[in-house]
Amino acid sequence: MNLQKEILKRRTFGIISHPDAGKTTLTEKLLLFGGAIQTAGAVKSNKIEKTATSDFMEIEKQRGISVATSVMAFEYGGKTINILDTPGHKDFAEDTFRTLTAVDSVILVIDCVKGVEEQTRRLMQVCRMRSTPVIIFVNKLDRDGKDPFDLLDELESELSISTRPLSWPINMGRKFKGVYLLYNNELNLFEANKTKKSKDVVTIDDISSPLLDKMVGSEDAEDLRNDVELINGVYEPFDEQMYRAGLLAPVFFGSAVNNFGVKELLDTFIRIAPEPQPREAVERVVEPGEEEFSGFVFKIHANLDPKHRDRIAFLRICSGTFERNEFYRHIRSNKKIRFSNPYNFLAQSKNVIEKAFPGDVIGLYDTGSFKIGDTLTEGEEIHFKGIPSFSPEIFKEVINTDPMKTKQLEKGIEQLTDEGVAQLFRQNPGNRKYIGTVVELQFEVIKYRLEHEYGASCRFDPVPIHKACWMTGDEDKILEFSKYKPKEIAADKEGNKVYLASSAYVLQMARQNNPDIEFHETSEL
Numbered sequence: 017m018n019l020q021k022e023i024l025k026r027r028t029f030g031i032i033s034h035p036d037a038g039k040t041t042l043t044e045k046l047l048l049f050g051g052a053i054q055t056a057g058a059v060k061s062n063k064i065e066k067t068a069t070s071d072f073m074e075i076e077k078q079r080g081i082s083v084a085t086s087v088m089a090f091e092y093g094g095k096t097i098n099i100l101d102t103p104g105h106k107d108f109a110e111d112t113f114r115t116l117t118a119v120d121s122v123i124l125v126i127d128c129v130k131g132v133e134e135q136t137r138r139l140m141q142v143c144r145m146r147s148t149p150v151i152i153f154v155n156k157l158d159r160d161g162k163d164p165f166d167l168l169d170e171l172e173s174e175l176s177i178s179t180r181p182l183s184w185p186i187n188m189g190r191k192f193k194g195v196y197l198l199y200n201n202e203l204n205l206f207e208a209n210k211t212k213k214s215k216d217v218v219t220i221d222d223i224s225s226p227l228l229d230k231m232v233g234s235e236d237a238e239d240l241r242n243d244v245e246l247i248n249g250v251y252e253p254f255d256e257q258m259y260r261a262g263l264l265a266p267v268f269f270g271s272a273v274n275n276f277g278v279k280e281l282l283d284t285f286i287r288i289a290p291e292p293q294p295r296e297a298v299e300r301v302v303e304p305g306e307e308e309f310s311g312f313v314f315k316i317h318a319n320l321d322p323k324h325r326d327r328i329a330f331l332r333i334c335s336g337t338f339e340r341n342e343f344y345r346h347i348r349s350n351k352k353i354r355f356s357n358p359y360n361f362l363a364q365s366k367n368v369i370e371k372a373f374p375g376d377v378i379g380l381y382d383t384g385s386f387k388i389g390d391t392l393t394e395g396e397e398i399h400f401k402g403i404p405s406f407s408p409e410i411f412k413e414v415i416n417t418d419p420m421k422t423k424q425l426e427k428g429i430e431q432l433t434d435e436g437v438a439q440l441f442r443q444n445p446g447n448r449k450y451i452g453t454v455v456e457l458q459f460e461v462i463k464y465r466l467e468h469e470y471g472a473s474c475r476f477d478p479v480p481i482h483k484a485c486w487m488t489g490d491e492d493k494i495l496e497f498s499k500y501k502p503k504e505i506a507a508d509k510e511g512n513k514v515y516l517a518s519s520a521y522v523l524q525m526a527r528q529n530n531p532d533i534e535f536h537e538t539s540e541l
């Protein structure tokens with residue numbers, strides 16, 4: 017069947033890392049292999065600068081540019097690969113979390129010098145919540161990093177996932193000689209080279225072969241033999257099912273900037289990474305092979321040019337075939353919508369498409385009808401689960417400073433929070449509105465956009481809120497707790513009750529005193 021063939025061909029994934037570990041470099045090398053770009057440096061220019069100043073317009077502009085690289089599709093080894101870009105910049109961590117709801121697997125890049133870092137932990141937390149299969153690429157082996165065995169231990173203990181090395185480095189830093197591929201006994205010798213696509217690979221029948229001594233020297237050959245013996249003694253053979261269940265991460269070592277170890281990673285990726293997977297909806301599980309189309313919006317990008325108020329909604333196709341100019345049902349508004357210019361992102365350019373299949377991500381022009389998490393179907397009432405909200409870090413109250421523009425302010429706040437720029441919590445009585453973000457910068461962005469796009473003006477007053485916690489558990493107890501603390505209870509955009517704890521201590525006390533209520537720092541419960 018045609019649809020089944022298209023599904024089996026697709027691999028949709030994201031590359032995640034703490035900033036600077038080498039995500040952009042690795043992405044670029046993968047695109048080079050896929051022929052999607054011709055020269056190194058093409059992806060780099062789209063990156064949000066790490067030296068970001070408080071000039072948020074500049075950051076937004078760069079973010080705007082990155083729309084072009086939000087999805088990068090290319091063909092390799094008979095597969096259609098969709099890389100979903102996840103901003104490394106921590107100001108856009110929420111974007112990244114949401115993008116992870118649209119992938120079927122991830123590649124996690126680790127800097128061998130730094131090991132597990134803050135963003136690595138948070139991103140992996142999201143992957144674990146969804147049991148997303150993970151392949152780990154330990155990067156920068158041309159630098160003196162941590163001992164690989166220590167690194168594996170660190171990955172396991174810090175990320176709560178089992179690991180299984182599939183390649184093994186021979187030295188590091190200036191003495192780095194290459195990697196030994198544990199799954200097919202190949203020796204891949206290192207030579208710093210930033211442009212070459214393939215490398216000299218030597219196949220060794222047996223690790224005790226004298227050829228190994230000849231290639232890397234007796235001392236390193238002996239060390240490698242000892243390491244391999246240890247690995248085979250300590251680690252179970254690689255289990256693909258465990259990987260697909262998100263319980264076991266195969267580990268590769270290499271150097272992205274030198275294009276070393278990248279091909280092995282890509283070849284293994286297309287062999288083991290899952291094709292588009294079933295998606296859980298509130299009503300039922302949706303299989304990609306179902307005839308009827310369904311998909312959900314995981315990202316919305318606004319056009320910063322005030323003359324063009326349109327936005328781009330990114331839709332992940334979950335089942336069936338999407339077709340241009342067909343009417344689809346927008347579940348939230350119960351309206352039929354048709355798209356005359358849906359596009360894909362093949363080879364870094366936008367092309368209008370006639371059809372798209374499960375696993376594909378398409379861009380839809382939107383004039384304000386979409387919200388993150390929205391579903392489109394051929395008619396069936398489906399609500400896809402799992403677009404999580406995390407408790408913001410900074411909270412402020414919105415104070416309207418132009419009463420004549422109340423409506424505009426309401427609309428602006430509604431739409432900007434639909435885009436996922438920030439989270440909105442409403443408190444009744446009093447109709448107070450709190451905006452929560454991860455970083456201060458977002459308040460400036462919101463204020464600027466409210467003024468320029470909606471003609472509304474407001475002020476943000478600080479409020480003593482430490483965390484927003486979604487509550488589950490005994491309904492009566494939640495009701496009682498909410499009555500007792502009306503000033504600390506608000507509703508999120510979906511109308512879910514949240515507890516706005518004023519400090520870590522207060523939250524701890526609330527947890528202690530209310531054992532029948534669970535306080536979650538994420539909305540995906």
Ligand code: G4P
Pocket residue numbers: 033034035036037038039040041042060104155156157158159270271272273274
């Ligand atoms: P990110 O997207 O995860 O933030 O990381 P990015 O790829 O931009 O890489 C961060 C820095 O690490 C870059 O250096 C990049 O060249 C370097 N890098 C990537 N892979 C390797 C590697 O295998 N070995 C070594 N030694 N360095 C690597 P930069 O100085 O920030 O940028 P550039 O001036 O090199 O472009």
